[in-house]
Amino acid sequence: MQALADGLARFRRDVFPAKEDLFAHLATSHTPATLFIGCSDARVVPELITQSEPGELFVIRTAGNLVPAHTPGADGVAASIEYAVAVLGVSTIVVCGHSACGAMTALAEGHDLSDAPAIAGWLRHAAASRARAVAPAATAAGGDQVTALVRENVRAQLTNLATHPSVARALAEGTLTVHGWVYDIAGGTVEELDAPTTAPAATAAA
Numbered sequence: 001m002q003a004l005a006d007g008l009a010r011f012r013r014d015v016f017p018a019k020e021d022l023f024a025h026l027a028t029s030h031t032p033a034t035l036f037i038g039c040s041d042a043r044v045v046p047e048l049i050t051q052s053e054p055g056e057l058f059v060i061r062t063a064g065n066l067v068p069a070h071t072p073g074a075d076g077v078a079a080s081i082e083y084a085v086a087v088l089g090v091s092t093i094v095v096c097g098h099s100a101c102g103a104m105t106a107l108a109e110g111h112d113l114s115d116a117p118a119i120a121g122w123l124r125h126a127a128a129s130r131a132r133a134v135a136p137a138a139t140a141a142g143g144d145q146v147t148a149l150v151r152e153n154v155r156a157q158l159t160n161l162a163t164h165p166s167v168a169r170a171l172a173e174g175t176l177t178v179h180g181w182v183y184d185i186a187g188g189t190v191e192e193l194d195a196p197t198t199a200p201a202a203t204a205a206a
């Protein structure tokens with residue numbers, strides 16, 4: 001906790017004054033161009049790796065950067081997606097997976113999650129990812145089983161994303177493009193994946 005308090009003090013002293021005009025503008029303006037959907041993993045910091053300023057990224061972070069397919073009923077992820085796309089009007093969505101992802105490792109290696117029912121339930125949203133990752137074409141791209149699953153999971157979540165009505169509408173209208181990224185922690189690099197075939201408007205613009 002002390003580290004957080006020290007950080008807040010440094011922010012007030014060293015960072016805030018230099019960006020005071022930006023924060024004054026942002027106090028009454030919220031117009032991010034990008035919805036960034038990443039993993040909750042502490043090592044993947046969206047603003048840092050994209051060098052974005054406050055106000056530029058609308059961020060959703062979930063375990064394994066999973067995006068549940070749209071279903072009727074309240075859902076925090078769905079609400080955030082709808083807000084970003086339909087209300088804020090973002091023009092770009094990035095789904096970003098990453099190397100050494102704990103969620104993907106648990107899936108790829110078949111970890112026993114019987115003592116972690118919430119995690120086990122949540123990871124069911126990666127069922128399609130797992131099915132894709134065992135296909136020969138998935139591992140042919142290089143890397144081990146976890147790497148293949150990380151990649152296929154991003155593709156599967158892009159497909160799930162397109163089931164959300166706000167996203168489907170914006171894709172059909174050509175006002176939105178979706179992108180799949182895989183961030184490598186050790187190398188600081190990002191591999192951009194092909195857009196999914198289920199989002200034709202995004203494919204054309206990618």
Ligand SMILES: [Zn+2]
Nearest residue numbers: 039041101102
């Ligand atoms: Zn992760």
